Amino acid sequence: GIQVEQSPPDLILQEGANSTLRCNFSDSVNNLQWFHQNPWGQLINLFYIPSGTKQNGRLSATTVATERYSLLYISSSQTTDSGVYFCAVERYTGNQFYFGTGTSLTVIP
């Protein structure tokens, strides 16, 4: 299967700070998504971004498919941003999604 590596594994931020989370993958992919798992365990879709750049409020993401990585930017972090951020990729259409082990983010007031 495809290898997905996320960095950093853990991150502690002061409220208001900015951060960049990285996802590297070992092969070409057709599909890439970022998820946020909140402290209650819910997995929430952030971005569906196989290539290019998208923005949603304080969050944005960029995927450079040819170089096999994606970045998730969080600006002006808030305590509600705390949780684990996962990157997931799908190599072939209708195949299976492979997940990284996540970045655990803690935002302190």
Added chain:
Amino acid sequence: IAGITQAPTSQILAAGRRMTLRCTQDMRHNAMYWYRQDLGLGLRLIHYSNTAGTTGKGEVPDGYSVSRANTDDFPLTLASAVPSQTSVYFCASSPGGTGELFFGEGSRLTVL
């Protein structure tokens, strides 16, 4: 509200017992998936189904079985539960093709 419903939310089970985790979606998605989430290991795919009537094995299929009799339902069965199957189980679905993946709320299973 459209989405994915999992049941039960939480269950404690004696080793050796049979257990079925239920998953229903009302989005008419073609593809459905079962993942397990364990601390430090992220989410790992157990089984998947690209369309009704077909299933496939994921990364960690041993000890689990699935069926896909129709588009909406994708139950996961543990024929004889073992303590290593203690985990949080997530059902997911996608339209298929290069569609987005959506998750249910999860089912926390403890096998004693």
